[in-house]
Amino acid sequence: MSDHDSTVTQEHSGGKLRARITEPVELLPAAGNGLLGRRSFIKAGLGAAGGIGLMQAVPASAARPGHMRSPGPGMSEYGSPAPAEANVKRIGIGSQRGTTGSGASRSPLEHLHGIVTPSGLHFERHHAGVPEIDPASHNILIHGLVKRPLLFSMDALARYPTVSRLQFLECSGNSGTLLAAEPPQLSCGELHGLVSGSEWGGVPLAVLLDEAGVLPSARWLVAEGADAAVMSRSVPLAKAMDDALVALYQNGERLRPENGYPARLFLPGWEGNMSVKWLRRIYVTAQPAMTKDETSKYSDLQPDGSSLLFTFPMAVKSVITSPSPGLAMQGPGLYQISGIAWSGSGRIRRVDVSADGGKSWVQAALDDLVLPKSLTRFTSAWRWDGSPGVLLSRAVDETGAVQPTRESLMSNRAAGAFYHYNAIQAWRVGEAGEVNNVYV
Amino acid sequence: MFTSKTVGLSLAITFATFVYAAESPNLGTLASAAEIAAYDLTVMPDGTGLPVGSGSVAQGVRLYTEQCLACHGTEGEGGLNDRLAGGHGSLATPAPVKTIGSFWPYATTLFDYIRRAMPYTEPGSLSSDEIYSLTAYLLYINGVVDDEAVMDARVLPEVVMPNGDNFVWAYEP
Numbered sequence: 001m002s003d004h005d006s007t008v009t010q011e012h013s014g015g016k017l018r019a020r021i022t023e024p025v026e027l028l029p030a031a032g033n034g035l036l037g038r039r040s041f042i043k044a045g046l047g048a049a050g051g052i053g054l055m056q057a058v059p060a061s062a063a064r065p066g067h068m069r070s071p072g073p074g075m076s077e078y079g080s081p082a083p084a085e086a087n088v089k090r091i092g093i094g095s096q097r098g099t100t101g102s103g104a105s106r107s108p109l110e111h112l113h114g115i116v117t118p119s120g121l122h123f124e125r126h127h128a129g130v131p132e133i134d135p136a137s138h139n140i141l142i143h144g145l146v147k148r149p150l151l152f153s154m155d156a157l158a159r160y161p162t163v164s165r166l167q168f169l170e171c172s173g174n175s176g177t178l179l180a181a182e183p184p185q186l187s188c189g190e191l192h193g194l195v196s197g198s199e200w201g202g203v204p205l206a207v208l209l210d211e212a213g214v215l216p217s218a219r220w221l222v223a224e225g226a227d228a229a230v231m232s233r234s235v236p237l238a239k240a241m242d243d244a245l246v247a248l249y250q251n252g253e254r255l256r257p258e259n260g261y262p263a264r265l266f267l268p269g270w271e272g273n274m275s276v277k278w279l280r281r282i283y284v285t286a287q288p289a290m291t292k293d294e295t296s297k298y299s300d301l302q303p304d305g306s307s308l309l310f311t312f313p314m315a316v317k318s319v320i321t322s323p324s325p326g327l328a329m330q331g332p333g334l335y336q337i338s339g340i341a342w343s344g345s346g347r348i349r350r351v352d353v354s355a356d357g358g359k360s361w362v363q364a365a366l367d368d369l370v371l372p373k374s375l376t377r378f379t380s381a382w383r384w385d386g387s388p389g390v391l392l393s394r395a396v397d398e399t400g401a402v403q404p405t406r407e408s409l410m411s412n413r414a415a416g417a418f419y420h421y422n423a424i425q426a427w428r429v430g431e432a433g434e435v436n437n438v439y440v
Numbered sequence: 441m442f443t444s445k446t447v448g449l450s451l452a453i454t455f456a457t458f459v460y461a462a463e464s465p466n467l468g469t470l471a472s473a474a475e476i477a478a479y480d481l482t483v484m485p486d487g488t489g490l491p492v493g494s495g496s497v498a499q500g501v502r503l504y505t506e507q508c509l510a511c512h513g514t515e516g517e518g519g520l521n522d523r524l525a526g527g528h529g530s531l532a533t534p535a536p537v538k539t540i541g542s543f544w545p546y547a548t549t550l551f552d553y554i555r556r557a558m559p560y561t562e563p564g565s566l567s568s569d570e571i572y573s574l575t576a577y578l579l580y581i582n583g584v585v586d587d588e589a590v591m592d593a594r595v596l597p598e599v600v601m602p603n604g605d606n607f608v609w610a611y612e613p
Contacts, residue, residue: 097520098511099560128557141471141479149476150468160465211464219613222482228563230481230556236613281479290485290546292553296538299607305532307543310611416536 027334027381032356033389035337036381087111090121092190101129101228104171106193109321115166115340115367115375117196119256125171125194126258127293128229131278135262138226140208140246144284147213154262157248160203164249165268167373168342170195170314172271172298172419178406179413179421183437188324191437192425195317195342197375200266201249205282206241214284222289223265226280233274234288235267239312243268246279269344269373270312271419273298301414314344316403317422318351318378318395329433332386337364340375343397348376350396355382357390357426357440358405364393372398384429390440391427406439483552487597490551493568494592497585500577503570507559515581516540521560525581528602541582545607547599550575551591572596 030037081088088111095103105124107117117123124130135154143149174194177184184191209221214237221240224232235244247266248254255261260277267275273293288294288310300308318341323329337355341348347370352361367377378393395403406423428438483489513519516539517526527537540550554571557563566574576591584599591599 096522099521102521102560128560128563141476142468143471143476143480148468149471151471151475152468156465156467159467207464208468211466211468224481228557230563232482232556236611238613283480283482285484287484287486289482289552290549291482292549292557295545295549295607296540296543300610301531301536301538303532305536306606306608307531308610309545309607310609312611414532414536415534416531416538 027383029383031354031362032360033387034383034385035353035355035360035362036383037362085111088121090124090193091187092193101126104173104194106189107196108187108189109193109195109319109340110188110324110327112321113338113377115197115369115371115377116251117198119198119251119253119259122169122196122198122250122256122259123171123194124258125173125272126227127231128227130258131227132257133226133262133278138262138280140263140279140282142208142212142282142284144221144282145215145218145286146209146284147215148211150208150212152208154248157203157246157263160207162201162203162248163245164199164201165245165374166197166199166369166371167266167268168195168197168314168375169266169272169275170317170342170344172273172311172314175317175421175423175425176418178423178425178437179410179418183439185325185437187326188319188321192319194272195340195375197340197342198250199252200245200247201252202245202247202263202266205244205246205265208246209237209240209282209284212284217286218284220285220288222281222283222285222291223274223276223279224281224283225260225264225276226278231273231276231293232289232291233276233294234285234291235265235274236310236312237284239267239270240282267312269314269346271298271314274312298419300419301417303412303414305414311420312344314342315420315422316343316345316348316395316397316401317341318348318393318403319425320353320391320393320427323391323429323435324427325435325437327435329384329429329435331433332384335382335384337380337382337391337393339364339378339393341366341378341393341395342373342375343395343399343401344373345401346372346398347374348378348395349398349400351376351378352394352396353378353380354392354394355389358392358424361394386431388431389429390438391429392424392440394424481552481556483548483555485546485548485597487548487593490548490593490596491568492593493572494590495569495571495573495576496590497573497576497580497587499569499573500575500580503566503574504577507566508574511560516578524578528583531603531606539582540578541584541602543603544601545604547575547579547584547601548597550578551596 090105092106171194245266264277320339351364364378364380409423426440516524527542572591579585
């Protein structure tokens, strides 16, 4: 197979990244252990696929397999994934002992592509299960430090002008298993799958608060859900007025029950627990309520025994989703390293990838959509020569924040500090093509 | 390219935003005091939201044994679910144990949380007196109050938690 292929250049035009195909060039090594320049990533992928196709022998029956000899089933009311994809499902499902509803499930990141998580595979974190809510009798109350306490029915909310945004949601407990002294041998999704990306649509909370007339003394609001735990969190008024949504839609349809149907709060870039699902009440206050889930939980113990409250934004982070544990390599040759990067502080500026455990790095290509507080897909071509290597990705966001190494993150962390783990993930690719979680 | 077409478009967007802000749909209905009271479950650290009623440690022992012990263990330890007592002085050690007594900054959070979420399988089933009693008992097994303590809307916000001044706000509004 030839190394000569078209190259792809990237241009910024009007703030959007565009790929353009130009003349053939050679795929040249850009960093140690076979990493190739990001300028060659798309065509390298096509070349590799074409090569495999040519080498396969075509059996005679393949000319007209069964599914081409009679008409298939007809239309369906609500489509499902292909039967052969039945293994792609939520993973790492666990609940507190003796309960089924106080726990989490994770997105199978290693099987997903792009920056949108199918709604049925969005991670879950519930405190008392998923409530079954009749939208016709569900209201959202806004009260407290407002001129007019107001009740909004779901039908009323559906008549408001809405906005839609492609953004991530991440539980601040995501990746917490990596605090273990020995690297847990789990899949990418089991380790990092408490993050998902969706198109969230809904009514800006600021619009509803303006209608209620927020009083000058207000600084916070307490958001409350209609689940059996009546989960509640205090949210700064400034965030509510900035970019908070009362979300009604996820990926073009109404929210799924496990994601807050019929309405949820959505706070872009902030720890997932605050984006209260099954939203029933917004209580406008001067002070935070100091709820259980912002004091006992979701606070951050420091080495000196003190603790931080209100560590809201999710920090810059990335992870390689392929190759990753469970996705074995198929022998030496060209591969696309692919992963996701995100930051609660804005856009991803760049992602660097290493195949030699951090000795050398190459800048990965970012897929077309690079949006604020959104998953961003990165790729980098890699010619694996069959020898062991350690793959890393390191994201930088538009504020200049750099994803830390595990060593630096752990160096000033209290033993009991669990939340907000955003260190660089290392995958070791062994000679047999197996991929393992390692600490470097 | 910045053409006249894109200028037109951005003007239209600006205009639409302006109209939208000036003419909000206003489809909310005014909530009555009774409706608000039916929704409102929040207890603030200053005691705002605490109902009338009271409860003692002695009443709390009985309730805890019947309704909480199965999941949270004898005197809040060794149960299936969250540990509710102990761990004092452990926060800055290699094995910190965060409990109501060793960690929680506010006693009011207990009333707020038990009223909204516990017992796990039957939340909303306890009376205000029962919640005050359980709050008193949980503070007692953590050494925060003595066995004579009675909790009500006046006393509870004044309870000083051992780890209360050990918290720093990472966000200031």
